[in-house]
Amino acid sequence: MTDTFDAPTTAIDDITGDYTIDPSHSTLGFVARHAMVTKVRGQFNGFEGTAHVDATNPSASRVDLTIDVATVDTRSADRDGHLKSGDFFDVETYPTIRFVSTDVKRDGSDWAITGDLTIKDVTKSVTIDFEETGSAQDPFGNVRVGFEGATTVNRKDFGLTWNAALETGGVLVSDKIKLEFDISAIKSA
Numbered sequence: 001m002t003d004t005f006d007a008p009t010t011a012i013d014d015i016t017g018d019y020t021i022d023p024s025h026s027t028l029g030f031v032a033r034h035a036m037v038t039k040v041r042g043q044f045n046g047f048e049g050t051a052h053v054d055a056t057n058p059s060a061s062r063v064d065l066t067i068d069v070a071t072v073d074t075r076s077a078d079r080d081g082h083l084k085s086g087d088f089f090d091v092e093t094y095p096t097i098r099f100v101s102t103d104v105k106r107d108g109s110d111w112a113i114t115g116d117l118t119i120k121d122v123t124k125s126v127t128i129d130f131e132e133t134g135s136a137q138d139p140f141g142n143v144r145v146g147f148e149g150a151t152t153v154n155r156k157d158f159g160l161t162w163n164a165a166l167e168t169g170g171v172l173v174s175d176k177i178k179l180e181f182d183i184s185a186i187k188s189a
Contacts, residue, residue: 012135012136012137012143012145014055014056015053015055015132015135015145016053016054016055016056017052017053017143017187017188018050018051018052018053018187018188019050019051019052019053019145019185019186019187019188020048020049020050020185020186020188021047021048021049021050021051021065021183021184021185022144022184022185022186023045023046023047023048025184026047026181026182026183026184026185027043027180027181027182028043028044028047028065028067028179028180028181029041029042029043029044029179029180029181029182030042030043030177030178030179030180031177031178031180032155032173032174032177032178033173033174033176034172034173034174035166035170035172036166036170036171036174040074040079041074042072042073042074042075042080042083043072043073044067044068044069044071044072044073044097045068045071045073046067046068046070046071047065047066047067047068047071048065048066049063049064049065049066049099050063050064051063051064051185053145055106058104058105058106058111059103059104059105060104061101061104061106061111061113062100062101062104063099063100063101063104063113063115064099064100064101065098065099065100066096066097066098067096067097067098068095068096069084069089069091069094069095069096069097070084070091070095072084072089087162088160088162089119089120089160090120093120094119094120094121097117097118097119098116098117098118099115099116099117099118099126100115100116101113101114101115102114102115102116102125103115109131109132110129110130110131110132111129111130111131111132111147111149112127112128112129112130113127113128113130113149114126114127114128115128117153117158119158119159119160120158120159120160121159122157122158122159124153124157124158126151126153127151128149128150128151128179128181129149129150129151130147130148130149130181130183131147131148131149132145132146132147133146133147133148134146142186142187143186143187144184144185144186144187145184145185145187146182146183146184146185147181147183147185148181148182148183149180149181149183150178150179150180150181151178151179152176152177152178152179153176153177153179154175154176154177155173155175155176155177156175
């Protein structure tokens, strides 16, 4: 028994072009510590985004992503409701999270995408490190590229400050949140 996936396909030599993120084959997730004991994972099920990839001149590449915050899913309706409330995302007032790139760098199959991340009414510059995970032409004639990436942010920097102290020390929700991206994008015709 092996604990690794099949090797990705890299069938396209030059991935330069315009792409649309395929939400049905992509995941935008996050990880937080709960009670400083375990990790709780969640994701956003509604999002859309585009990218222009320039493999030879990465600085000409760009990404624009919009997330529907009301689609937050942690497999707990109570927790999801709390995350949507004014204690956290306040989806009534701030229905979307947005990321717009400001700089893109590339080193082989590694990409560093820096951009403005806006959560609620706070915008901060963040850098997300991505690995190009493959490219292929699918059975429907679509050219696809894959990227996996992650970064860690402090949720308090974005006004997500609710917490509860634990009697044994520590807090209920970690300040640091890991954002995880598993992206499949389809090249525009």
